[in-house]
Each structure stands twice: as structure tokens, then as C-alpha cells.
Amino acid sequence: MKKILLIGALMAFTSGLCFAQDNVAYKASLTKMMEVSGSKAVYDSAIQQMISMMKDGKSNVPEAFWDGLNAELSKQSVSSLTDLLLPIYQKYLSLEDIKQLILFYQTPVGKKFAEKSPMIMQESMKAGGEWGAKIGQEIAEKLKEKGY
Known part of the structure; x- marks a missing residue:
């Protein structure tokens, strides 16, 4: 044992x-x-x-x-x-x-991606915010159309 x-x-x-x-x-x-x-x-x-x-x-x-x-x-x-x-x-x-x-x-493309990623992220966040606002507006309009 x-x-x-x-x-x-x-x-x-x-x-x-x-x-x-x-x-x-x-x-x-x-x-x-x-x-x-x-x-x-x-x-x-x-x-x-x-x-x-x-x-x-x-x-x-x-x-x-x-x-x-x-x-x-x-x-x-x-x-x-x-x-x-x-x-x-x-x-x-x-x-x-x-x-x-x-x-x-x-690799060259990997180095380029690493270098450009902060700018891509920053611009993507801005674009995502605009997209989200647009979707929010569409939802609000649909709710208003239906009387909610």
C-alpha cells in the first residue's frame, strides 16, 4: 500500500x-x-x-x-x-x-500587419461605433413604426 x-x-x-x-x-x-x-x-x-x-x-x-x-x-x-x-x-x-x-x-506580411494593426483597430472601432449607431437608429424607427 x-x-x-x-x-x-x-x-x-x-x-x-x-x-x-x-x-x-x-x-x-x-x-x-x-x-x-x-x-x-x-x-x-x-x-x-x-x-x-x-x-x-x-x-x-x-x-x-x-x-x-x-x-x-x-x-x-x-x-x-x-x-x-x-x-x-x-x-x-x-x-x-x-x-x-x-x-x-x-514574415514581411506579418511585420506589416503588426505595424498597421493599431491603426486598423482604431479605425475599425470608429467604424463599428458608426455602424452600431446606425443599427440602433433603425431599431428605434422600426419600434416607432409599430407603435412601441
């Missing part, structure tokens, strides 16, 4: 180690994918925008403080964001999928 418990505990321990190694490899690949896809640059830009907004209201704070804070947050925040995104990506994409995405983003 002791042997069975010992073997079971050993199997659980080694499978946990394998999972931890897989998790480390996945996180490293996800981090790389975020870099080559341009996502990291977008996150860094968001941090800079937040600091800039805070900076406007705090003119008495030295520039060196803001520079140091920006460097610190850029390093920490992207890592902590990656930790938050890790289980989401793992839920939908395998490690091999992430590796294939990295390869894609290293």
Missing part, C-alpha cells in the same frame, strides 16, 4: 513539474509573440499615455521620476499582463499555435 501511495505521489509530483515547464515555455513563447506582433508596443504606449495624463496634473514632480516610473511600469506591467493573459491564450491556442504565430509575425 505504501508503494502505491509513493508511486502515486511521485507521478503527481513529476506531472506537476512537466506542467510547470510547459507553462514556462508557453509564457516565454507568448511573450515573444507579443513582441513580434506589436502588442507589447501597444501596451507600452498605453502605459506612456497613462503616465502622461498623470503628469499633466502633477507639474511639481521631476521629469526623472516620470522616466523611472515609465521604465519600471513598462517592465513590470507587461509581465503581469502576460501572466493574466496566459490562461486565456492557453485555453484557445496550443504552444505550437503560438510558435506558428511567431513565425508569421516574422
Whole structure:
């Protein structure tokens, strides 16, 4: 009986180690994918925008403080964001999928897509807002036609 418990505990321990190694490899690949896809640059830009907004209201704070804070947050925040995104990506994409995405983003078209994605996203959000307003207006008109 002791042997069975010992073997079971050993199997659980080694499978946990394998999972931890897989998790480390996945996180490293996800981090790389975020870099080559341009996502990291977008996150860094968001941090800079937040600091800039805070900076406007705090003119008495030295520039060196803001520079140091920006460097610190850029390093920490992207890592902590990656930790938050890790289980989401793992839920939908395998490690091999992430590796294939990295390869894609290293191609000329992948690099172009990564470079243009922020502008595409911004313009798409504007177009989506206009589309949503139009649909909302149509629904309101239909309700009015029917007397509701």
C-alpha cells in the first residue's frame, strides 16, 4: 500500500513539474509573440499615455521620476499582463499555435500587419461605433413604426 501511495505521489509530483515547464515555455513563447506582433508596443504606449495624463496634473514632480516610473511600469506591467493573459491564450491556442504565430509575425506580411494593426483597430472601432449607431437608429424607427 505504501508503494502505491509513493508511486502515486511521485507521478503527481513529476506531472506537476512537466506542467510547470510547459507553462514556462508557453509564457516565454507568448511573450515573444507579443513582441513580434506589436502588442507589447501597444501596451507600452498605453502605459506612456497613462503616465502622461498623470503628469499633466502633477507639474511639481521631476521629469526623472516620470522616466523611472515609465521604465519600471513598462517592465513590470507587461509581465503581469502576460501572466493574466496566459490562461486565456492557453485555453484557445496550443504552444505550437503560438510558435506558428511567431513565425508569421516574422514574415514581411506579418511585420506589416503588426505595424498597421493599431491603426486598423482604431479605425475599425470608429467604424463599428458608426455602424452600431446606425443599427440602433433603425431599431428605434422600426419600434416607432409599430407603435412601441
